[in-house]
Amino acid sequence: MSTGLSPEHPVLEVRNLKKYFPIRTGVLSRVTGYVKAVDGVSFSIRSGETFALVGESGCGKSTTGRTILRLTGATDGEIHYDGEDVLAATGERMRKLRRSMQIVFQDPYSALNPRMTIGAAIREILQVHGIASGAAAQERVEELLVRCGLESYHNSRYPHEFSGGQRQRVVIARALALDPQFIVADEPISALDVSIQSQIINLLEDLQNDLQLTYLFISHDLSVVRHMADRVGVMYLGKLVEVADKDEFYREPLHPYSQALLSAIPVSDPSAKKQRIILKGDVPSPSNPPAGCPFHTRCPYVMDVCRSVVPELKPTPSGHYAACHLVHPNA
């Protein structure tokens, strides 16, 4: 299934995506407010690239990934995958979309059904979609396992018989069962041992090269993102605050929040001089975000305009997107 799209053309386009979770209180469960987990996020991913979403926990990056896959409904916004409106798709078109979009979960322990052998779990998927059954399905399962660095005899094993790294390989094998083009990798390595992390990253990279996959790579580990990503988007409090090519982002982050994040990466050379930006305070509650720029409560360069006007995510002449009044002073 070739998408027929040039590498420059976006395979996934997210426009002004919003996901609000209602807060219900009292006996009558009246909605008294919303947690704005994702609040107007727009970005696009080109075919074959790895787009990384970074940010601290609770900033809405996982919710963004899940909403794109329609694991949770969106409150507002548009998602287009390969020209198809994801949020409006139903029936047969939804089935087709589901075949091409998959997810790799953070926790490989809860991502596998403990009462099914991994072979049975993957075969079920193949059967439901009418791809293969019987001996052909079995062959496909073994092929997938070998491709993900496991042995073909592992198909008759139960999840508890595997180590964490092996489980994550199984999760990846299952995600690949339907030959997807686009994979949301929701912190795929943060639950793993450091020694295993690099193996899984290499596996993901090999698969991307072999199968021309497109990744939405969700992570909070900036050094991994530097290794994996082609482009980086930084999220803060449900909003994208910066989007840039990887090299550009790591060389010259524009948003003060990104600068603070990057300064927190440990450096392997202990003698290297480094200035760390220590942010004060906590992330504000997403149910009651501050007016103006969401970051103004912690920003070291805060100006008056930041407290009242929400900065837009706009490109600089070099194509580096940032939502900050410092970068776009006349906004």
Place this chain on the structure above:
Amino acid sequence: MSRLQRGFRGRPVAMASLIVLAILYGGMIIAEFISPYSPTTVFRDHVYHPPNLTFYSQELGFGPQIQERVLVDQLNWRYARVSERYHRVELFVRGPEYEFFGLFRTNIRLFGVNAPYRSGGATWEGGGRNVPVFVFGADHMGRDLFSRVWHGARISLTIGFVGITISLTLAIALGGLAGYYGGKFDWLVMRFAEFVILIPGLYLILFLRSVLSRELDSGQSFMLITVILSFVGWPGSARLIRGMVHAIKREDFIAAAELDGIPPLVIVFRQIIPQMASILIVSITLGIPGFILGETVLSYLGLGIVDPAVSWGSLLNREISTLNNLRSFPWFLYPGLFLLLTTLAFNLIGDLLRDLFDPYYREKKIGS
């Protein structure tokens, strides 16, 4: 499986329960063979005859045997022993004919007395009858209680399984779907379940039984009782299952299954419900005695199994209805003993299973 075996070995009581149940269910299947008479065979001269099986006499020495008795008090049904009239109880005796599993007709019974009823008369084979052996005594019509207990076991022991099957199927279907879909359907099912729980169980059973037709043959009333008991029994398990489905459906592997386009019903019944297999097994073993006792209560009140069908409840019904009866004919409590053994055995095994499936319960190390 080895964990189960170790569990049973570490608990002799549960092991004994398992053996008791095996004997009861095995005996139930071959009830005709075990019991010396059919449950409807009437010995008119032996109404309220006490148990007559003994193991020693001067004449015959040690060994299973009976002593003939003769009715001396028509009013109080007192019997006197007839001296020197002992008969050995023998194995594989020819008794009244019966059909074994509907396969072939035979007249070989496990045990019996091989002496004609009247001296010089015919035995069973010759169209007459033998001297009766009453292991548990005889009832108000001179029917052998031992034979009736084994035949009654058929209804009493199967009603538990049939009932738990129906009620658990209902509970899994309704609780599973309510938990998975949530929303209005969930609300509706749970409020209905709470409504059923709210009504005192016994009154609901009595009400349903009296509303639904009275004139039923034994098969129909068996089914009716089972359905009624299941209807009263499902809400508790449905609530339990619904809660667990609620928790499990948030696991990532369910999200993955949804993403893979697996239909919701397949997700509920193939992916979610199997996760609670251990809890379901425990609730089955602990639920069965409830059904057995429910049938007993109904039959005891005369709303369940009635003559000519037999169940343990219907055996208890008539015979211990007055204290006076109980004082004069205490052997009528034998069906109660069987009932006690069965419910106790199920509960003890259920306890063991619950402990084994409980992640916080530690196996006691036995031996190595």
